[in-house]
Structures are given as C-alpha cells and as structure tokens.
Amino acid sequence: MTESPFLPLMREGLDPVAELGRRRAEEPVSEFSLFGMKFWLLTRSDDVRQVLGSAADFSTDFSTLADAAIGVEALAGQQDPGGLGMSDPPKHTRLRKILTPEFTMRRLARLAPRIDAIVADCLDAIEASDQPVDLLPTFALPIPSLVICELLGVPYGDRDEFQRLSNSRFDFMEDAETLDSVAQSLAYMRELVAGQRANPGDGLLGMIVREHGESISDEELGGLADGLLVGGHETTASMLALGALLLLRSPEHFALVRDDDTVISPMVEEMLRYLTVVQVAFPRFARREVVLSTGQRIAEGEIVIASLSSADRDAALGTGLDDFVPARRPVSHFAFGHGIHRCVGAELARMELRAAYPALVRRFQTMRLAVPPEEIEFRELSVVYGVQSLPVTW
Numbered sequence: 001m002t003e004s005p006f007l008p009l010m011r012e013g014l015d016p017v018a019e020l021g022r023r024r025a026e027e028p029v030s031e032f033s034l035f036g037m038k039f040w041l042l043t044r045s046d047d048v049r050q051v052l053g054s055a056a057d058f059s060t061d062f063s064t065l066a067d068a069a070i071g072v073e074a075l076a077g078q079q080d081p082g083g084l085g086m087s088d089p090p091k092h093t094r095l096r097k098i099l100t101p102e103f104t105m106r107r108l109a110r111l112a113p114r115i116d117a118i119v120a121d122c123l124d125a126i127e128a129s130d131q132p133v134d135l136l137p138t139f140a141l142p143i144p145s146l147v148i149c150e151l152l153g154v155p156y157g158d159r160d161e162f163q164r165l166s167n168s169r170f171d172f173m174e175d176a177e178t179l180d181s182v183a184q185s186l187a188y189m190r191e192l193v194a195g196q197r198a199n200p201g202d203g204l205l206g207m208i209v210r211e212h213g214e215s216i217s218d219e220e221l222g223g224l225a226d227g228l229l230v231g232g233h234e235t236t237a238s239m240l241a242l243g244a245l246l247l248l249r250s251p252e253h254f255a256l257v258r259d260d261d262t263v264i265s266p267m268v269e270e271m272l273r274y275l276t277v278v279q280v281a282f283p284r285f286a287r288r289e290v291v292l293s294t295g296q297r298i299a300e301g302e303i304v305i306a307s308l309s310s311a312d313r314d315a316a317l318g319t320g321l322d323d324f325v326p327a328r329r330p331v332s333h334f335a336f337g338h339g340i341h342r343c344v345g346a347e348l349a350r351m352e353l354r355a356a357y358p359a360l361v362r363r364f365q366t367m368r369l370a371v372p373p374e375e376i377e378f379r380e381l382s383v384v385y386g387v388q389s390l391p392v393t394w
Contacts, residue, residue: 153203
C-alpha cells in the first residue's frame with residue numbers, strides 16, 4: 001500500500017498525469033493511505049461507472065459508517081442538511097426531485113439573456129482596464145458567481161459580498177481565511193433563505209419556497225443553495241480559465257471559435273472531457289462486498305475514490321484521448337460525474353461556457369498570453385484543477 005499526501009494527481013500544466021496513465025494500464029485499482037484513511041483509487045472508466053452508478057452498493061453518507069476509521073470523521077463532518085453530494089436515497093431522492101425541475105432547459109432558458117449580459121459586462125470591464133489583465137478575477141471567477149446570483153435570486157445589493165464569499169472550498173490544505181469564508185458563506189445562505197421565506201422572489205429559492213413550502217426545511221434549502229455555490233462556482237470558473245488558456249495557446253482553435261458558430265458546442269464537450277477539472281469524485285464506501293469489473297474485491301466498509309480525470313482518458317472510451325481534438329465525436333465523459341450524484345447544473349455550466357468563449361475571442365481578436373506559457377502557474381494541490389492566474393494582453 002502506498003502512503004501519499006496528495007494522490008497521483010500532480011498534473012503538469014494541461015498534460016495528462018503520467019502516473020495515472022501507468023496505473024490505468026498496469027494497476028487499475030490500487031490501495032492508498034491518505035490522512036489516516038485507507039482507500040482504493042479507481043482509474044478505469046468501467047470501474048468508475050460501476051461505482052458511481054450504484055448507490056445500492058456504494059454510499060457517500062459517511063455519517064452512517066458505524067466503525068469509522070481514523071480520518072473518516074472528517075468526511076462525515078462535511079455533511080450538510082441539504083447537501084446532495086454526501087447523502088443517499090431516500091433523502092437524496094427527495095431533495096433532488098425538488099431541485100431538478102429548476103434545471104430543465106425551459107427554466108434555464110430564462111437565464112440565457114442574463115448570462116450574455118454578465119459576460120458582456122465582464123468584457124467591458126476588461127477592455128477598460130490597464131494591460132496586462134488577469135482573466136481569472138476579471139473573467140473566469142465573476143461570470144459563474146454572478147450567474148449563481150441570478151439563479152438563486154441574490155439581491156443586487158448583496159452581489160459584491162456574495163462574490164467575495166465565493167471562495168475556494170476544494171484545496172487539500174485549507175487555511176484560516178478560507179475556513180472563515182466558508183463560515184460566512186453558510187451564514188449568508190441562512191439569511192438568504194430567511195428572506196426568501198418571507199418574500200419569495202423569482203429565483204430558484206423563491207420558486208422552491210412557493211412550490212414546496214414546508215416540505216423542505218430552511219436548513220435543507222440553505223444546504224441546497226450552498227451546494228449549488230460550491231458545485232457551480234469554482235468548477236465553472238476553472239473551466240473558463242483553462243479553456244481560455246487552451247484557446248490562447250492555439251491560434252488555430254482560437255480562430256475556429258472566433259469564426260465558426262458551429263464549433264463551440266462540440267469543442268466545449270471536448271474541453272470538459274480533456275480538462276476534467278474535478279479530478280476525483282466524492283469518496284464512497286462499500287455497503288457490502290463488491291467485485292469490480294476489473295476483478296478487484298472491495299470489502300464492506302472500504303473506501304473508494306474514482307479518478308474522473310483518468311477515466312476520461314481511458315482507451316475504452318475512444319482513441320487518442322490524451323489529445324485535445326475539438327471536432328471529436330462526443331465521448332461519454334465523467335466531467336460532471338455519473339449516476340444519481342451527476343452534477344444537476346451540468347447544462348447551466350455548458351450554457352456559460354458556450355456563451356463566454358466566443359464572446360471573449362470575438363471582443364479581443366488579438367488577445368495573447370502576457371507571459372510565456374511555461375510561466376503559467378497551476379493549482380496543483382486542489383481537487384478542482386485550475387490556474388493561479390492568467391495574465392493576458394491584446
């Protein structure tokens with residue numbers, strides 16, 4: 001068994017993780033110890049699909065793991081009354097049914113004009129700024145934050161503070177400032193829910209209050225809202241920044257997005273697969289002994305972690321998946337997860353990406369990196385992969 005502080009997740013820029021490729025070929029299921037926990041790391045798509053797709057065999061609710069090993073308490077402590085990610089049926093089913101209708105294409109369509117306007121406002125601010133400009137705080141971070149404000153119905157007067165609180169919650173090493181922002185964010189969500197209870201607005205929270213009333217508690221509603229912030233802000237921001245970096249490193253791809261409206265949808269799907277910014281899925285433990293598709297036995301109570309980034313490069317899904325091919329036929333990727341915990345906001349994220357990339361390259365047709373590509377620094381110790389900054393000029 002390997003003792004590793006960070007798993008074999010250390011990417012080098014946009015290149016695939018060589019160690020994950022080796023394990024996928026030679027040792028698809030390997031045992032690790034991390035922060036006092038023992039677990040199995042899954043690297044092949046068949047195993048990942050099996051584990052993520054079987055809530056009957058694998059649970060994300062660590063509060064039910066009676067004889068918790070050292071370290072499992074930390075996972076159980078992440079439970080949130082309305083959190084979908086670490087809950088099981090029937091609770092998960094009830095909450096998901098409340099939330100899912102708000103993410104139908106019909107209801108999301110009302111956000112499309114606001115997404116376009118948010119993107120345009122960000123680009124206006126960039127254009128008015130001195131160069132070089134960092135696209136992370138001016139483009140990648142504010143777009144999803146403001147879209148979530150629109151989705152939830154956050155009052156306009158609160159939006160600057162909301163963006164400030166939209167802080168990283170996925171770093172392996174959380175500092176005091178990050179933990180304080182998390183606490184403030186949760187407190188704000190409680191206030192937002194109380195306001196929507198008293199005076200339901202037109203956003204998602206107001207709709208849920210009107211349609212479901214007392215069948216969902218304030219704690220659950222606040223947990224759902226916080227889960228949407230956690231799941232939809234940093235992940236989409238990382239995709240916006242890394243996707244922009246891909247385009248800036250390739251004049252050919254940059255020109256494709258600028259000149260041809262038909263390429264953006266397949267290119268976004270390929271970006272999602274190729275980048276897979278959420279590198280691993282929520283940990284799960286086996287409810288009973290399970291034999292994986294590769295033949296590995298997982299004993300009852302043992303913990304598994306699925307490498308989504310490895311599964312998305314598995315040759316079982318297609319050929320040449322270590323390469324970025326914008327015109328590739330769609331691959332059934334794991335960028336949004338799989339099974340009952342698949343990202344409920346997947347289509348909203350796609351809408352943001354499809355709107356933002358063409359708008360960026362058409363507004364700034366001579367945009368380029370302000371530093372050599374090798375000087376771009378990446379967030380290497382984060383479950384959500386991304387850049388530290390993305391300086392550009394034009």
